[in-house]
Amino acid sequence: MSQIVVTGAGIVSPLGSSVETFLAGLADNEVATRPSPWRDAEGMPLGWWAGVPDFDPDEWADARVQAGSDLFTLYALAAAQQAVTQAGLAELDPLRTAVVHGSSMGGMRALMRAQHDLERSGPGAIDRKTMIKIWPNMAAAQIAMRWDLHGPSLTVCTACASALDAIGTATALLKAGRADVAIVGGTEGGMPLADGRAEGEFVPATVHGQTAYGMSDPTAADRLLASIPFDVRRSGIVTGEGSAMVILETAEHSRARGATPLAEIAGFGSLSDSYHPSSPEPTGRWEALVMRQALDDAGETPDRVDMVVAHATATPKGDTAEIHALNDVHEGRTRPLPVTALKGHTGHTGASSGAMNLIVAMNAMDRGWLPNVAGTSQVDPLCRFDVVTGKPADVTVDLAQVNAFGFGGQDASLVVRRLP
Incomplete structure (x- = not known):
């Protein structure tokens, strides 16, 4: 294919x-x-x-x-x-x-x-x-x-x-x-x-x-x-x-046509959280599943992921569910997982936010830096991953995951691969 x-x-x-x-x-x-x-x-x-x-x-x-x-x-x-x-x-x-x-x-x-x-x-x-x-x-x-x-x-x-x-x-x-x-x-x-x-x-x-x-x-x-x-x-x-x-x-x-690709769309997952019109299922179980679906579609495992651009709306319930999902998917990880989110910089840009996240992931692959989460300094202690704070982080990225979750229980995740 x-x-x-x-x-x-x-x-x-x-x-x-x-x-x-x-x-x-x-x-x-x-x-x-x-x-x-x-x-x-x-x-x-x-x-x-x-x-x-x-x-x-x-x-x-x-x-x-x-x-x-x-x-x-x-x-x-x-x-x-x-x-x-x-x-x-x-x-x-x-x-x-x-x-x-x-x-x-x-x-x-x-x-x-x-x-x-x-x-x-x-x-x-x-x-x-x-x-x-x-x-x-x-x-x-x-x-x-x-x-x-x-x-x-x-x-x-x-x-x-x-x-x-x-x-x-x-x-x-x-x-x-x-x-x-x-x-x-x-x-x-x-x-x-x-x-x-x-x-x-x-x-x-x-x-x-x-x-x-x-x-x-x-x-x-x-x-x-x-x-x-x-x-x-x-x-x-x-x-x-x-x-x-x-x-x-x-x-x-x-x-x-001799084009130079920026990245490969390696895997995709989409499912219904089916819990509440606006709140995600609190344990993040469906968000975790959609992330795994995208990784399975890419033929990859969580330990291969070098970074995540999270959906992270800055709402108490929304972020908590995604934190649980990220913790679940990356449980037992042996190397740090840098995670960023854009909405401190841009606000919540709705339907465009997932594609903005993709652009950030491709930039990290190309230029080796990941933006910090603007304004965030007191990271929720539930996070068992490295939230990028204060300033951009230097990264080497071959595989990235991008999340987007919406009202109505719309859960989607994308896995992006750097090309040689």
Whole structure:
């Protein structure tokens, strides 16, 4: 069966809208968390937010595409363009190129804005292109239209596991011979304007909804400590946004065109935790199983894993379950296991987070460093692995594991192998 390799990557993130600025932000221990652009009746920020700081839609889409697209679609187009460029794909075979994209909310902002306009100003105020902005498949559709592609175009909606499930789905398509190349990843957000500001008096209902549900801690006083994965003081997520896309190819196709692969997608696992709509099973048994599934798919054992990029949302229940899972899978390990997580730097970027984790893993293989977990200094004593704190760690990585777990019990894990 075909070996599947990564040949390009692109990103729009709270640390910047290119892979290099994203990685530079991680290396410099930047924290993207800032006061929310939305205000309450007294003018105080509605909690913390990790928005995209430097996104210019004009760089990535013409006026017609912008007018018919929610901002999440424009994020995806930008990340996809970067990935295609890095891969050196001057031409894409229309019938042999797939698009597999993940998003949990799609164009939810456009829907909430339309409802806001309807209630305040009546039907005539609704954007006439609202319907084509809303659909979650529009990011994949616009990517296909950008390159005139007619292969499989699929949208995966598995909450915060969406990007890894998209990568797993695309890998299966390529191995089955349905395509030679796939543009793959996940995207979330676009709730403020492209420049990060609030849009007049409009406040997305989801901003209040996540606070009402207890997902975030609006009383956190220090932005640097608002999201601290694996820390005993962790209290909830900071919502982030962005897109991360990669190019997958069969190794045969990559070799035939003289490309330089970045890594191999060696193994994948996906399953249902099936415990609670938002909380993982407390012992982490299903998260441990999905990690083992990915390792089995790769033909590898836990002792071969050189590092893990954890999902680690900085929630008390979520991190505890993943800690148990990591402890379980790596019980009896004879060498240190460095583990990092991004959400202290970027906030929780939802459906894009798994693909962002993949980019971090590939960078560790290429450049030999792993970012620290921003803000975390009091590591939960339950951790029987080495949480990277304080500063990036020097590492040698041949095999990495990447996790992504989502609401509804969506568990996914990916094993990535460095190529000689």
